Amino acid sequence: MRVSHLQVSDFRSWEHADLELEPGANVLVGRNGQGKTNLVEAVGYAATLGSHRVATDLPLIRHGCPRAIVRVAVVHDGRELTIELEITSGKANRARVNRAPMPRTRDVLGILRTVLFAPEDLALVRGDPGERRRFLDELLVLRAPRYAGVRADYDRVLRQRNALLKSSGHARRAGSRGDIGTLDVWDGHLARHGAELLGARLDLVADLGDHVTAGYAGVAPESRPAHIGYRSSIADSFPAEYGTPGTRADREVLHDALLAAMVAGRDAELERGVSLVGPHRDELELTLADLPAKGYASHGESWSFALALRLGSYELLRADGNEPVLVLDDVFAELDRRRRRRLAEVAAAAEQVLVTAAVEEDVPDELVGARFMVAEGKVARHHE
């Protein structure tokens, strides 16, 4: 899979930009603040409908403009599809595929797949568990877009159930029953969507584990071995081998375990007014020789781990048979020479890789390909 054409209007700092991209390496070079990252961010947005830098869409629209437009032509198996996204502030975004309007923007997910590595990814190792849950969920959606719906349904049921727990908790303390009779219904729905999300995450970790360990050994061969593991809030109630390589989690077992945990913890949940079990409380554990990476890893090791998570994702998607576009945003400057070379070897073998760098010398020589100079609101193809 590759992007053959990228066009943006009023996106971030760009009034307009138009690039024909090549198979293999595409390197965007320009001083800081010229908008290199904004261009690869647009590609990432077309793949995930989210930015790797901000949580909301508003900063993506050029200041003072009503809407931003991102148009990306994707070539996959010799077929070209054009995704067009209109990002509007305060209104629903719109999506078109080959000029045909999509009923929901979510429908474009899966047309373009990217794996993006950026300086922000250090938070995968050092940040809150929420960062790592989001990493897993985004990768799930890349593998099977259906999970965007599962995740959204789970979040919605969770919010409804929390609201009910809160009001029923109040009612109980005041001596009345409230709507507690409907709690069983929400328990059932939370368990059903939760089992699907939890099972998918466990299976993902089972598939991803070896790729991350290998990726880490590749970029940091001198360091301790790296492993990932899934820690569930109901880990005691399902077989311990779930989430380890070669296993598949039984959704029925997870469903029953979640339901049982909710029944057992009902008093505590009513007391606190929040759902205490489910995938929203879980954690992706990152370990270096059995010690948690968070807190114990050095700066270099944390970087390597974040990189290994992205490279592992890339290898996993490739092993699934749909090779994603690899995007390396401003990362070579952060790595020492050996890690740079290792990363360049992986990248050079990719069907397409988009790289941004402030200084051309930071980009290893292995990455020969198209070069683009980004300066003063313009992108120019650089011909040797």
Added chain:
Amino acid sequence: MYEGPVQDLIDELGRLPGVGPKSAQRIAFHLLGADPADIARLQQALQKVKEGVVFCDVCGNVSEEATCRICRDARRDPGSVCVVEEPKDVLAIERTREFKGRYHVLGGALDPLSGIGPDQLRVRELLARISDQEVTEVILATDPNTEGEATATYLVRMLRDFPGLTVTRLASGLPMGGDLEFADELTLGRALSGRRTV
């Protein structure tokens, strides 16, 4: 900002669902230039909708009399009841001309975030109706979203204990005239799991 009554009218119109500031302005100026007789008719219609419309004693649909047209119609099968969230859903199903039974309008769906539980819906009326009358089938036609699904599950539990009562849920799947390639995977997945032998 316009002066006095014109701006008041624009503000009032702008509070209606689906009417933005631009549309409100357009409607206001249209009304300003309209024939007085047209305005009088609109005024009457507005007044009547508040004073004249009541909710049907049996099904909860909007009605002119104590019992709505569908509940009065002897040709409609009283044994089959289709449960919907809103009066507009009755109209949607009526347009199919497929359903010959009667309706029950809940007046919403379970929605704890908005403080709506079974007591805010016409659930008790539904249960009373089923125990009093000769109802043999209940079709749950709540929306296929989180709240609608939860409401359907809740009703299934409440209706389980009625002997001889068949409870069904609307099928969910692919829209007619659609393109498989562009169907989202959730819908397609549901359509696949709910497939039928032909």
